[in-house]
Amino acid sequence: MPLSTPFTDWFATRGWRVRRHQAEMLAVAERGEHALLVAATGAGKTLAGFLPSLVDLAANPSDRLHTLYVSPLKALAADVERNLLGPIAEMGLGISVESRSGDTSSDKKARQRGRPPNILLTTPESLSLLLSYPDSFAMFAALKTVVIDEIHAFAPGKRGDLLSLALSRLQAIAPDFRRVGLSATIADPAQYAAWLAPDADARAVTLVEGEPGADPDIRILLPEGAVPWAGHSGRYAVHQVMAQIAKNRTTIIFCNTRGLAELIFQELWKVNDLSLPIAIHHGSLDREARQRAETAMAEGRLRALVATASLDLGLDWGDVDCVIQMGAPKGSSRLLQRIGRANHRLDEPSRALIVPGNRFEYLEARAALDAVEAGERDADRFRPGALDVLAQHVMALACAAPFREADLLAEIRTAAPYRWIDAAIFGRLLGFVRDGGYALKSYDRFRRLAPDGHGGWRISHPRLAAQHRLNAGIIVEAPMADVRFRNGRRLGRVEEYFASTLTPGDTFAFAGLSLEVETIRDTDLIVRATTRPARIPSYMGARMAISTRLADRVRGFLADPTSWRCFPDDVRDWLEMQARRSVLPRPGELLVETFPHEGVHYMVCYPFEGWNAHQSLGMLVTKRMERAGLQPLGFVASDYAIAIWSLREVTNPEALFDAEILSDEFALWVEQSHLLKRAFREVAVIGGLIERQHPGKRKSGRQVTFSTDLIFDVLKKYEPDHLLLEAAWADARERLTDVARLGDLLDRAAGTMLHRALSRISPLAVPVLVLIGRESVAGPDVDDALLGEAADALAAAAMSGD
Template identity: 65%
Template sequence: MSEQAVPSQINDWFAGRGWRIRRHQRQMLEASDASRHALLVADTGAGKTLAGFLPTLADFTEERLDGKAPPDGLHTLYVSPLKALAHDVQRNLLTPIEEMGLPITVETRSGDTPSDRKRRQRQKPPHVLLTTPESLSLLLSFPDSFELFSGLKRIVIDEVHAFATGKRGDLLALALSRLQAIAQDMRRAALSATVASPEAFLEWLAPWGDLDTVELVEGEQGAPSEVEILLPDEERVPWGGHAATWAIPQLYERISKNRTTLVFTNTRFLAEYIFQHLWDVNDENLPIGIHHGSLSKEARRKVEGAMARGELRALVATASLDLGVDWGDIDLVVQMGAPKGSSRLLQRIGRANHRLDQPSRALLVPGNRFEFLEATAAKEAVDEGRRDGEDFRPGGLDVLAQHVMACACAAPFEEGELLAQVRSSLSYAWIDEEIWQRVLTFVATGGYALEAYDKFKRIVRDNEGVWRLSHPEQAQRHRMNAGIIIDSEMLEVRINSGRGRGGRSLGKIEERFAASLSPGDTFAFAGMSLEVVKLQDMEVLVKAAKASAMIPSYGGARMPLTTHLADRVRSMLVDRAGWARFPEDVREWLEVQDWRSQMPGPGQLLVESFPHAKRHYSVYYTFEGWNANQSLGMLITRRMEDRGLMPGGFVANDYSLAVWGLKSVKDPAPLLSPDILQDEFIEWVQNSHLLRRAFREVAVIGGLVERQHPGKRKTGKQVTFSTDLIYDVLRKYEPDHVLLEAAWADARTRMTDVGRLGSLLDRAAEELVHVELDRVSPLAVPVMVMIGREATPQGSVDDELLLEAESLAGAAMRVDEAHEPH
């Protein structure tokens, strides 16, 4: 595209700022002008969002309007995974619009948008609407959606890697199909900094998977990131733990030397924990903030505003700030603990500096020796520009059921036409006529085991084969309950304002954690020490406390170790020549392991067995992540019980699993035979809370169980109770119910990493290496240190773990005796 093809208003604006239009920004405009869909993969700081919006801005320039009035109605939809991201983009989009004097109106729409504004947006929409997948799906459920979207020209999907492979991606894929049917000339654009496999995303983006209609635009290379791994000044890299609190003094020193530092942790628990430790050493009283998803909207906005104005010296955050928030003057990004994946690390590093031509600086702080190896693997992957990510999976049937209901709320539909729409997306191209009829039957009656109950009758079919709502009120019920994100039931934490009334909200904590609190208990939250005054309804009333004893524990926040990083760590363990680049104590750790036992080589499954403290231990080096290791631990202990090996328990981390019992395991092979997935696994999942929890989620998403009725909301306990009852009925009378199938799919993939378990068992069948030792090995120490951690009182936990780690490490590293047989 020539300079002339870019409208002069845009050219002049770039020139006025001292910028040039980058090649990828020009190509996005070119693709749009050629009526093609486009996927842009470009580094953070490359002006991705502006590139995505450039064709929209161009359509409103004087040159292209050519004397005509700007068009009425919705022109461009922008979809992001986070509400905060939409607000951030609005700020950054309004600047070029105002400075160029373009006649474009921009608004946001999310769950936080007031209802009167939502109504007005449907009647008199802005030119550009910034929204989330859930809000878009709700918009499509209104009868006026056909009129609202009929003139839609473009949809821009930001940070597409963050949600396309999950259920929110399924919902968006269905919305794209629906929009394309309403506005056939609509063009799709998706943006990402960290897509590992562009081909898969191109296919996901394309209608009917037609790759000829989509262009891949690759951004200009930015300056390479500068990634450093922090090591202890004097002491050695810790054996166990993952909080990396050993680094607090060094971290504080870095914070005091930089203008602004962003400190990422992998869980909300760790965010509160690290914040507290930083505050304890904050002698200079530097302004340090905290940000995570459980804090109140007001608390998050306040911190975001302070950060944008450059008022904070450091901010401790979770994945809540992984994406898109554009603060150009962050000097340093810190990753506390293991990064878990190279794409995630790249995404976080990209929060620093936010300029393409200057390197972003990052500091990795490993919590233990395996995390040091993982940090090294992630740094080398980033240096090589290698990315990783989750694979696409078939779209969820519960999400499809929700979409069918949304379409019925908008207008009666003919089932063949809607099926064709649904199958035009990659996520649902697999849906055949038989599955489609099962989904329709479920939405219409709840399934044959539930069809006697009127409450499950949502849509009816007339003699012409047209489906419509069974009653107009079904539309309101659908809109109140639609959505994909099913949080653990949360209780509001409020400052006690006297006489048992709650004042300002600080955020939310999980029901399970709240249930363990009593008046007088203290805990740290939102960066404060709080004392419980009382628990009432769905609230915890608190006041400021003088001491802090406990920290909220959040479920489901554990990030999986990517296969890519796991493979890199395994390769490091057998690359003896490469050990020279490691610190002396890490090198010695690996050398003694190699001498006393063996290294788990690629393609192998190493199992070590040894006695310790009057029990018999086996450590399985899987490198398959915590989820898979947890599942494997449950399955192995069941098998041990059946074989009279008297198991005592197990503990897992991302790299290994330690199982113990009163009898020694002479041969682990029978405990790992592949039929464990057919036998014990199925029995275990069916009888555990796992499938019930998965069923609860799909029942809510699929619309079988409502969280909200007009004027009232169900508690988590009520929802669980009703889904448990239905679950038991379906298992007994309709085991092939579409929601049980959806729950199985969830339980097998998301909650247990069954695919990784399967490959692990295949490896065990082919190359299992069993080493019997007389005591703990060096490689086993990090997982062995975890045993008993949960049962240790909070105050003494660090001291006791330190003593245990020293004792285990001393035994493991002792080499002053005869060489032990492999």
């Protein structure tokens, strides 16, 4: 597919050349093949994905939808639209480009269905909604290409399930369209090729690898004093971070949680003596606030932006000089993705700094640097497609047109995540979509499908189509409360459980401001600005866990004293004292230490399997200890370790960690805990059993929770094998408890446990013991100053001379 004069001239005026992978993408398109491009950030990846479409449209003008671009973020689609329109205008190409998301006006959405642009930029959720309209068949009939950007960001999860199902429907409408996936951080391209391909045939996808770029310049920012024993915010380094902001034109400071982003912004502002323009960006802020920050960054009006994963992906701000990661990166792929926001030019190194929050996080940061240098990426684990997502998709297609069961099953099975669905499972799922299932079918509100009189199914009432489109979506947030000024201006949302802890006169930090609560009206927090000290909101949800490959590298450090030479003195002293007092486990071994401290017996183990798996194991082991009469008092978990304290000494930890705990205690614990009800609430919303909103009215989080809890109790009693209970169990096992890593942990414990009975606390135990009494399951953003005070006393006991 040769480039015509407008394209060659456009490249020449910029002093650019067509890179090898861009030329390969043109050749692959000319052969009509699907493609997966894996290329470094700054390599012109997005342009490579669009170039075949632009060349084809320039040569063969059309008034139909030619290319669909799908991204994980609305902001990314808007950024790509801006970056495409410029070159199209400069080359004088008559190609129309528009984006479509939840932020698009209703008038524009309606017009797009009847008169779509040549290139439409959207998200998985908006694409699913488009497919729910009868005119989707005409809209997509001439589709030639679907480009999926940052494919790694959603393919292994529920949003990927929804997108894969949408691709199966698009294939039924336009059988010959090409599928193109783009990413910078894929460890196993074959996995993604299978997900991308029709019928999961990875051989149908051509892998294109990008030209290598300059190696990134990544450094660890060490404190002026010692690396802290505990904490994870890195707030001790705010003066150093502020100095970096002053040195650079533009800096992005990434934080792993929204609460931490608010905290770091507040701390930076306190030391911003030069009054440099700094902003904050995260998913709970109002859309206008996020867009203002994005526009200011794009126009070069900000010196720094404090952000969360909301800006991990793809936004092309070429003038960002440096990226700073506050706290541990948790994975080499995530670190590379964030580093890629700096410079955004392939031939120049991106600069990044990591600010570790504590000594284990220092080891993790060092492991991430080594992994990046070795070209090692974090592997993703694909699981079977979720049933609640499939139920939502079936309802969307029913809103578009009647369907026959066998035909729809055959179509769905072309989507890789749903190859496992057979006629029996699909029959059960169709029964749920039709009338809610056996225990609910007598209620009219759950009757959504009816026979169409021709052997197929249709929606039972036209109003259900509008209801579906109003409530569809995969992302189910925790119940939220709006934060508003008295004049009605909305700042964003905090979670209802946090709002419930506030009373008039309380203060909290949000959107970069200190706010005082004036009054609380239903789900609105009415606030005013204040200069009084403020709390940081905490947010629910699973945490980012250290990746398996980084955990393996950290274990490698512990077992290899020769690697300690480049560590700071205080970190090296910590490990050397641990080797003298106890032992440092080798890779594959599970170290368990027991010791008395302040009249209580402690058991600390070091699995390095991440907070979610450790939290689950702590619950299970504590329950087993109760039955054994060991009188446990509590436990605390970090990404690296679990500490359990009890009135009686544990002398045989092997008995507490055997693999049967997953079959015996696990099922009982999940049944009795909040986990299953929490998972059911999400699958009930996604599956369409519970509606979040009606025209002009949105249910509060409490109302949704009350409704789902009632239905959960009914199904558990009268239909325990209900499809949604099955889906909730799958979520509770995999997502909320990280059962796969939990299983790996127990397998390792079975044959490699090292038990050390000590007379006092060990140096390795200090970072996790500091958390006792200072961290809740829901509030991970702990006050580092309090942790530091507690750590000093524990460290004195652990590090003092023999």
